[in-house]
Amino acid sequence: MTGTKNQLISMRHYTSVHDIENLDELIQEAIQLKKENSAANLGKGKTLGLLFFNSSLRTRLSTEKAGRLLGMEVLTMNVGADGWALEFEDGAVMNSDKAEHIKEAAAVLSQYCDVIGVRAFPGLKDKAKDEEEQVITAFTKFASVPVVNLESSTGHPLQALTDAISITELKKKDKLKVVLSWAPHPKALPQSVPNSFAEMMQKMDVEFCVANPEGYDLSDRVLDDTKVYHDQDEALKDADFVYVKNWSSYEKYGEVLSTDSNWTFSKEKLALTNDAKVMHCLPVRRNVVIADEVLDSENSAVIHQANNRTYAAQAVLKRILEQLD
Ligand SMILES: NCCC[C@H](NC(=O)CCC(=O)O)C(=O)O
Numbered sequence: 001m002t003g004t005k006n007q008l009i010s011m012r013h014y015t016s017v018h019d020i021e022n023l024d025e026l027i028q029e030a031i032q033l034k035k036e037n038s039a040a041n042l043g044k045g046k047t048l049g050l051l052f053f054n055s056s057l058r059t060r061l062s063t064e065k066a067g068r069l070l071g072m073e074v075l076t077m078n079v080g081a082d083g084w085a086l087e088f089e090d091g092a093v094m095n096s097d098k099a100e101h102i103k104e105a106a107a108v109l110s111q112y113c114d115v116i117g118v119r120a121f122p123g124l125k126d127k128a129k130d131e132e133e134q135v136i137t138a139f140t141k142f143a144s145v146p147v148v149n150l151e152s153s154t155g156h157p158l159q160a161l162t163d164a165i166s167i168t169e170l171k172k173k174d175k176l177k178v179v180l181s182w183a184p185h186p187k188a189l190p191q192s193v194p195n196s197f198a199e200m201m202q203k204m205d206v207e208f209c210v211a212n213p214e215g216y217d218l219s220d221r222v223l224d225d226t227k228v229y230h231d232q233d234e235a236l237k238d239a240d241f242v243y244v245k246n247w248s249s250y251e252k253y254g255e256v257l258s259t260d261s262n263w264t265f266s267k268e269k270l271a272l273t274n275d276a277k278v279m280h281c282l283p284v285r286r287n288v289v290i291a292d293e294v295l296d297s298e299n300s301a302v303i304h305q306a307n308n309r310t311y312a313a314q315a316v317l318k319r320i321l322e323q324l325d
Pocket residue numbers: 151187189190192193246281282283285
């Protein structure tokens with residue numbers, strides 16, 4: 001990065017890809033940090049707190065590593081399993097199972113941490129409630145420090161930044177076709193990853209489309225004018241990157257409407273593309289979402305993506321640290 005501190009674009013919270021003001025700069029910063037850790041002391045004396053209401057492998061370890069690469073102390077807590085059950089409703093009479101209100105919890109955490117990361121998946125039962133982003137919004141409201149989304153009800157912006165970095169590094173030509181393709185899964189999964197990936201691709205200079213069965217269209221708010229195919233084979237034609245991911249229905253909110261194995265990403269599907277790089281955020285159900293022969297091939301970009309989680313987190317934390325006192 002060139003320029004003085006004042007010219008740098010800082011970031012208060014990172015709760016959605018829309019918090020990125022200059023995507024190209026942020027991608028280049030992450031690629032630069034991957035080559036050389038030029039900010040090893042920026043976070044000295046600062047503490048990063050990572051709170052997980054749900055399971056994680058990559059997000060937890062890569063974000064911890066990113067904090068440490070910046071010189072930060074890192075505190076991680078599985079709040080879902082180990083913390084007091086939190087009340088989020090304003091004015092609640094707390095005479096039932098919730099021991100602590102988010103007002104105190106977020107304020108207390110702000111005494112210990114200079115930046116807070118939060119993972120809280122959607123319930124997938126009540127669309128309006130999930131779309132309110134109650135947990136991440138409450139943290140931004142009641143914490144006095146910046147908040148980073150580690151995957152929330154409707155978005156996974158650190159994953160999407162990772163994906164943008166990975167595409168930038170792996171692309172072999174300028175005008176790319178990128179396809180987000182639904183794949184089957186036995187469980188109802190959030191729309192968070194596909195939502196943020198779609199929003200990220202709309203910010204990039206690529207031809208982007210989504211392929212999913214009928215009933216699986218993402219929210220109009222996310223899709224905007226993105227082309228949606230209900231025929232996977234048609235969408236895959238000439239694709240340079242295919243992001244394979246399951247999500248539950250948005251229309252019939254949270255339901256699993258299909259487990260059709262014709263949508264599993266196989267080597268026959270790969271053959272329809274322009275020798276595409278195949279992406280997935282992980283964890284991936286082998287031979288349900290993506291076939292072994294694809295995951296074990298040169299076309300798979302999933303480990304490259306997982307590695308970039310560290311540098312995406314480092315670039316975001318760096319931006320946040322630059323605007324702290
Ligand atoms: N953070 C990356 C993905 C997390 C979550 N996947 C999952 O829950 C998979 C669980 C399973 O396969 O049982 C999702 O799709 O949003």
